[in-house]
Amino acid sequence: MPEMTYVAAIAEATREEMERDESVYLMGEDIRQSVYGASAGLVDLFGEDRVIDTPLSESGFFGAAIGSSLVGQRPIVETVTSFFWVGMDQMISQASKMRYMFGGQATLPVTWRARMFYARGAAAHHSDRNYPVFMNCPGIKIICPTNPYDAKGLLKTAVRDNDPCILFEDGIAISSRGEVPANEDLPNGELLVPFGEARIVREGTDVTVVGVAGGVAHAEAAADVMAQEGVSVEVIDPRTLVPLDKKTILKSVEKTGRLVIADPAHKVCSAASEIASIVAEEGFWSLQAPIMKVASEQVNIPYSPALEPLVYPTPERVVAAIRETLS
Amino acid sequence: MPEMTYVAAIAEATREEMERDESVYLMGEDIRQSVYGASAGLVDLFGEDRVIDTPLSESGFFGAAIGSSLVGQRPIVETVTSFFWVGMDQMISQASKMRYMFGGQATLPVTWRARMFYARGAAAHHSDRNYPVFMNCPGIKIICPTNPYDAKGLLKTAVRDNDPCILFEDGIAISSRGEVPANEDLPNGELLVPFGEARIVREGTDVTVVGVAGGVAHAEAAADVMAQEGVSVEVIDPRTLVPLDKKTILKSVEKTGRLVIADPAHKVCSAASEIASIVAEEGFWSLQAPIMKVASEQVNIPYSPALEPLVYPTPERVVAAIRETLS
Amino acid sequence: MPPDRDTLMLMLERMYRIRLFEETVIEIHSTGELQGPAHPYIGEEAVAVGACAALRDTDYIAGNHRSHGHPIAKGGDLKRALAELLGKQGGYCHGKGGSMHLADFSVGILGESGIVASSVPIATGAALASKQQGKDFVSLVFFGDGASNQGACHESMNLASLWNLPVIFLCENNQYAITTSYKNSVSVDHVSDRAPAYNMPGVLVDGQDAIAVYEAVTVAVQRARAGEGPTLIEALTYRFEDHSLGLDRIRKSAYRSEEEVEEWRKRDPLDIHEEALISTGVATREECDAMKSDVVVLVAEALEFARESPYPEPSDLFEDMWADPIPAP
Amino acid sequence: MPPDRDTLMLMLERMYRIRLFEETVIEIHSTGELQGPAHPYIGEEAVAVGACAALRDTDYIAGNHRSHGHPIAKGGDLKRALAELLGKQGGYCHGKGGSMHLADFSVGILGESGIVASSVPIATGAALASKQQGKDFVSLVFFGDGASNQGACHESMNLASLWNLPVIFLCENNQYAITTSYKNSVSVDHVSDRAPAYNMPGVLVDGQDAIAVYEAVTVAVQRARAGEGPTLIEALTYRFEDHSLGLDRIRKSAYRSEEEVEEWRKRDPLDIHEEALISTGVATREECDAMKSDVVVLVAEALEFARESPYPEPSDLFEDMWADPIPAP
């Protein structure tokens, strides 16, 4: 199977969807010059009407994307997680609420693709891992691809989905390479990954580790370490947080009796908190040990390379948590 | 002890703090005419420089409040939780991050007082209970007074606190009346409620119910019902969510072995999720039953009086959850 | 271009509809039958009616919290509007939206909005879609003098000008945002004075005169359809009633004098339009009265419909959340 | 009012400081010693230096992501600035902020900011405080042509005008926001053309000429101190380098031609200022060169300091979060 980078997978999905459907267009800052790497060449293929460079106006152009989606367009909006705060009102008050408050009249097939920089010295203003915020507000589907295959398949699904979606392009995952099947090798001729289906990254019997976004890589690394000690770790990547495939998680905990969650979001009210609370309610009787959250420390993100790595989950912290659940 | 309304308690705290400290001022939309009831008469007492009516510009005036706080002022900003989205970037990128990213040089004694309308037919655009969003983002203290006493005492503490604070004025609690001691009857001549100290609303031995914001009233009502059946419910009001007094909660669960959390926020990544995850990790060995979250359904807030009450926690739903933990 | 007779009569009829609808709303609010928030449009009818008369059904509008006049002017159904206000299943939004969120996508009403200025970018986006789709649909957004101070307006006007979008920014300057005079919230004399900052025409129009509004919007619509871009129009008007029903705490006189209110009431947009029609021989007083009586019946029927419409069922709570549903969390 | 000799020399010295600081930054970035983001100010030195020379130590400034020039111009310490870029304990922010978040409250530098336009309201607030406190401190905010399209700018300018605040909005129009020409992002010819929309003076000034900037800002400062309110100044300038270090993916020529860059390089603000000083007899070429040599030493010392400064300790992670600390969650 051909290998490609995460960013190339995003670019390929975008191109395919734009080819397939005229109503799909891309909008964002400096996308014609492809500042974030995933839109190179698109303006030559699709023209300036469908590859739109915007001014620095996140309320204005997020809202314009939403408005256009109300009347038949399917915008993909490229931005950075930290700039969500600037356009937040359009995302929450409008995108997430319009359909419901208009009694189902509004359909909003708008997709945000947001680069989630962190762990690279970007400092507090550019390191937001804010998917928990959107999880709390109903009305937007939350996608966290952690490898090129899922990035391509989930983005294509998001573009076709008729609800607002946000794709969080994880700062750790974006540097990954991986296998992505060529379309001609696929039964349906295209790669579509469904929402709400977790991926069991590896099966195991002693402990369940759910990795969220960049946490998946740490979970895998930790599983490697534990394997050497004869501990069998089941690693689960939910892939989408809204909808969340809680069945797969609960089933795994039923088997292992132990749960660790690795989530790079700030730990308070995180995806890890949510998953822990679900299992503490619905999977309680399977549990043989405390549920361990390995999430970011509750501080802002420091710039210094001497400090920043101390904030996030690491394979070592996941290993320590696994050990604790086993002790 | 004299009785007063929640809104009167807020007004009294504001007046006292403005009298005490010249750098305290009030800013917001239509506060001179006291549209939300808590600022009546203040402009006559303190003048237009300290009671500032703003245009509809939440980014602009939230930011102005923050900027003024950097250089010695102590603004109290009045708004509505739903308008936070509009000024979100100033709250998150600036208020919650500045001190840390400037290595402690910035001190930001800014307090937001936000009316949290819900359960009164205000529909999706005016019913946000968004404290979990701010809990996820480190840097702001989160205050949820549920009665006039706490409203007065916590607002006064917030104004004196040197960090950004948000006071969520709960839509259910604001209609409450309650005892608030006169200053002359207090040992220090003033009412200050400390942050991070939960209130044990009533002691009990069989189940712990933590009420968040408007959830406290439901917890109490449910405790009444259960008392008639001989079940002894301990009701805890954390009062501040950041900092959260987890010790009191964990101690209570140690005693009761059972936990229900009543939280009017949307249930995913809610304060209830967070509290549940803490207890599932740190109080696991005390637990004798699943942790029950009673939070809002994960839908936007409908307008219709036939639908809206179905969204939120109610005493009945808390009772049902208590019964479930006991079964 | 002055409106033709049919248009003039249609405008009159819609003005009656709004006025009588609002009077009914006030009445059922006073009795407690209507409990939600509602922001009466009385006094400002000429703006929505003049504007919408210059639009086609396929054109888009978006509005704000003062939300009944716009959809009625655009041809919305009184029954479904009133049923929505009562939170009924037969309402436009099946009772999910209420007063501030009326919408009828079938006639281009993309929705009213409770967060001030939040539909300005939305309308701009509908105009962008129109351009991308090669359609000649125009998009018009109603917003207040207060709203004009929001960053969303600035950003949208800049985008619309840059991209030459078929959008009309129609500021209903009723001179107050709740209690705040626009003189204390807008740093120029007129909101329309800001148009040059976006390199677009700025037009100040008498918002009590439906014909004047119609004419100004017609020019803007022609511009927009011809691909010449956006226009900012400011209609100077006045709200005759309180900011919203139930907000009696704020007495009118506390921020605006009784005299001022009385002065403006003398310029009732319905009187002005009736007189224009009668004085130019377009209609007689009797024809006007007859039309009004018909509308009285319409509104009464709407109220009956709204009252009889059932409340939504509990199971409806989870309907309308997702276009592609997902399992409950 | 032209600057006096001391001021002219101070300006020259600060321009050298910025230029040589930035050259050092580029160098240590190319070797991998500096890994974080950094946005060079080379080519724009006249703006920050001209502006800050017109201010007092007690006046406030706030800036953006192109963040080294402003604090150095305001009198910030090169050592602590460079140590901050290297994430060291001796940095302005103890390594917590890095390039985009330099701040020195002791000389009125209220901080640079990575979210574009986010410090515009902050500076407005500092001006509000100044007025409330009865002080004559002026607040000045640097923001780009790209930033001017953000709603936060609109709202802040409107507030400042309404409240007559002592704030100066200084737009550094370097003609691009990353790759986007301001002609495609600002719908008027000049950002300063928007000043009338806020009823404040708008001034367009040559941003390569430090003296011209100084004079324009001096007028605005006088206005502000006299309680006459805000001013919008647009300094037309050019960034000589890439948008940010490490963003080589975007080649200069892809969005701006080599010729254009070369044309602008001919108007190097350092050359222009040196020549102004030499031609008017304020300084000789030798004096300039000597000053520059001194600055070379200063910058070298700063680099040494930065290199020798220790990294923060792990325990520092939780420091500086709260002024009134709370227990860890």
Ligand SMILES: Cc1ncc(C[n+]2csc(CCOP(=O)(O)OP(=O)(O)O)c2C)c(N)n1
């Ligand atoms: C973002 C936001 N801030 C504040 C409010 C509260 N609010 C509702 S209407 C209103 C005044 C709006 O004034 P204007 O835009 O002039 O419209 P008008 O009510 O005069 O028609 C305010 C402040 C809101 N709904 N949204």
Ligand SMILES: Cc1ncc(C[n+]2csc(CCOP(=O)(O)OP(=O)(O)O)c2C)c(N)n1
């Ligand atoms: C709100 C926000 N959107 C986008 C960005 C990404 N970004 C960083 S700098 C920049 C361009 C800024 O242009 P301008 O304001 O002209 O300043 P310049 O870089 O030209 O000095 C962009 C788009 C950001 N940091 N913040």
Ligand SMILES: [Mg+2]
């Ligand atoms: Mg108004």
Ligand SMILES: [Mg+2]
């Ligand atoms: Mg620029």
